[in-house]
Amino acid sequence: MRDAIRVVFTGGTIGSRKSGKVIDVDDAMAFELLGRYRGLEGARDIAFDTAQPYQALSENLNPAHWTELIACLLERAPEQYRGIIVTHGSDTLPFTAAALSYAFAHAPVPIVLVAGDYPLGDARSNGLRNFAAAADFIMDAALPGVYATWANDPGACAVYLGTRMTEALPFTDRFDSPYGTPFGYMRGGLFEPAAHEVNPEVSALRANRTPVASPERVRFSTGILFIRPYPGLDYRLYRFDGGGGAARRKPAAVLHGLYHSATANVQAAEGFSSSFEEFAAYCASQGIDVYVAPVKAADADQYRSAAGFLGQGMVVGLPKISVEAALVKLMLAYGTFDSAMERDRFLGGSVFFEHHEGGQW
Structure with a gap:
């Protein structure tokens, strides 16, 4: 088993067929992916x-799917592979990459x-390339932790750290990372780190990390409300005390995104x-509880607006973190930890x- 790679299929476009x-997803495509990989020129004997x-x-x-996926990964010790x-x-x-990063930051492998931008049967699909790059990364770099590959x-x-991948752009299907650079690239079956001041050294990935909670204990709250700012946002739409209508479910916490300059509107119209x-x-x-992300160091x-809402003590800033990683981190914090002290310790530390x-922020 030690020379094998475990492949966990969950669907998506890479596991779909077009009719x-x-x-839509098709069970047979999971194993077609392996067959296509084995037929690639230069495929590794895995x-x-x-x-x-x-x-x-x-x-x-x-x-709930994240919890099920974590349980699946725990069925067999990762170090067997x-x-x-x-x-x-x-x-x-x-x-999902962020969720697995927090749960398996200490993974030894x-x-x-x-994923794929088109089904495997479409000649435009990058799914097989992404899978081959993942296999090469595992066999060549052998860096512990959680990653994603995307061409x-x-x-x-590109090879992304699991907590540093932002949503794909519409129209181009391109993924990005804070500061516009991934962790590295796969070229010719070999891993090349991307030189950038915000990227950790490869040696840091090999360092031992202590899990903040055992993966078996990890749960994710559905009580986190995420709000994106936009011109004309009317906060009266977010009332939880019955004002203006029936009482709504009260969130455990709010994550409020910010504009690119780490600002939000503070002038009532x-x-x-x-x-x-x-x-x-x-x-x-x-x-x-109200959190904002990403905030500057x-x-x-700071702009006057940001200095105002951060200085009043009613908002907690989550610095130097993407909103995707921040949202999942809050979901885990409020789903796993019972005390505010545990949550604050988890949210304040860097897990993966x-x-x-570094960087301009």
């Missing part, structure tokens, strides 16, 4: 051990997520509430390089 104009906990298009996933490949859909790939271009295949500060005060009165220059040290 007419409709794309034994594959397979599992299939569920088959779903990733837009339909919820935190050279590494693990998880096939996945592209829509929610960064979120690589866990690599792969944005016809050339090299006549006729509707568009002030984030007022909304934060309302949440405080309801006992709801404490010693960085989700905090981008």
